[in-house]
Amino acid sequence: MEVDSENGLLQRKQATYQSLDETFLIAKETYKGQQYSQIYFARLHLMRTMLYSLLPTWKPHLPSCNVLGLEQGKECVIVGTLYKHMKLKPSVLDEYSKERSASPLVQPRNFLHSDDYLVLEDESGRVKLRGALLLPSVYVTGIVVALHGKETGAGDFEVEDLLEAGLPHQIDRPLNSGEDKFVVFVSGLSVGSTSANPLQFQLFVDHITGHLGDEKEQGMAAQIVQVVIAGNSVEIGRGLLNGQNLGPKDQSKLSEPIKELDILMSQIAAGIPVDIMPGEADPANFALPQQPLHRCLFPGSAAFNTFRSCTNPHSFELDDVRFLGTSGQNIDDLAKYSDATCKLEFLERTLRWRHIAPTAPNTLGCYPFTDRDPFFIEMCPHVYFIGNQEKFDTSVIKGSDGQVVRLVCIPKFAETGTAVMLNLRNLECHALTFGSQFDS
Known part of the structure; x- marks a missing residue:
């Protein structure tokens, strides 16, 4: 120009x-009735391969295992997908519950609650996470991370260190x-x-x-x-978008x-x-x-x-x-x-x-x-x-x-x-x- x-x-x-x-x-x-679990599996496989390549420089002295292989008191590294359990997370089922009229008329713009907690999940199972390092307010469901810690007597995983993927090349x-x-x-x-x-x-x-x-x-x-x-x-x-046929004026x-x-x-x-x-x-x-x-x-x-x-x-x-x-x-x-x-x-x-x-x-x-x-x-x-x-x-x-x-x-x-x-x-x-x- x-x-x-x-x-x-x-x-x-x-x-x-x-x-x-x-x-x-x-x-x-093509959609053939597939479920959303498959995209999570694809994400975990991709991210886990990448995180495993970083472990030798992060925690070379620790063994890595899956959730099912955790042993009480034994330090290790596990890689999985975070799931955040949220008390205030909206559910479509609430729309049909009998107590619907008791729900607040004004919905919050942020659904955080002090009782929220994180769970790590892989193909073998899931384990609840504990520790001050991993703040539920920062993380959301769907993130793949590597965690260093050990299983407690209560069956939880005490997180001592965290590895995120970091900026790519x-x-x-x-x-x-x-x-x-x-x-x-x-x-x-x-x-x-x-x-x-x-x-x-x-x-x-x-x-x-x-x-x-x-x-x-x-x-x-x-x-x-x-x-x-x-x-x-x-x-x-x-x-205008109410499912009805539109007249010439509305069109x-x-x-x-x-x-x-x-x-x-x-x-x-x-x-x-x-x-x-x-x-x-x-x-x-x-x-x-x-x-x-x-x-x-x-x-x-x-x-x-x-x-x-x-x-x-x-x-x-x-x-x-x-x-x-x-x-x-x-x-x-x-x-x-x-x-x-x-x-x-x-x-x-x-x-x-x-x-x-x-x-x-x-x-x-x-x-x-x-x-x-x-x-x-x-x-x-x-x-x-x-x-x-x-x-x-x-x-x-x-x-x-x-x-x-x-x-x-x-x-x-x-x-x-x-x-x-x-x-x-x-x-x-x-x-x-x-x-x-x-x-x-």
């Missing part, structure tokens, strides 16, 4: 793009080239909702496409090489937000490569991994080869910088069943556990894979992002083998008017805020 300026033409910069979403596609999967980031290239993240557009301000999004579109601002701002816009829309792009009135209300989104997306795709991910509120499958939004929803945008409809989670490389992110469901679910000081801490935990969505399929819907777990993080990203958060937040974490990861929380645009701009050169990022008057 070229942007007119007083001194001539500004040429938009380009970046090499590679999609890594293949692992999240379920096009070749990371490919070297390209050397600092001195050339600024930017990726813009936005989420929670909620086109069609009462809270969405069409002017804000149009200001955003005009800014990144170079149709606003002075020569300096247009020069900055010309350095944007990629736009990522991280879920919840439209909001359809729930009253128009149903399609209007998508048509409006397509018009705005076309403006972006005409000049900048754009990836759109599905979210919880979008017309896509509910269970993770969410499949790409169908291209027929975007007749205008899909005509451009710069438009890509992607999965959620979404992984890709730009100039050999690896990105991984979701529309936020995985972290929002973690926040319901564990505790942290901020959402960035949840992001860091999932990286150190090497799993994007450890609560799936226990409390987060996912497809019942039989022979693999697509949420396992095999390679460490350079940028790890989540969409649809309350506010913009970012930090950098470092691994023991020199890994450096930029964590980014992308706020809901409809509520905050804020997008996020990240520099590929040094992974620094900042917020772009749009109001009734342009502000960045």
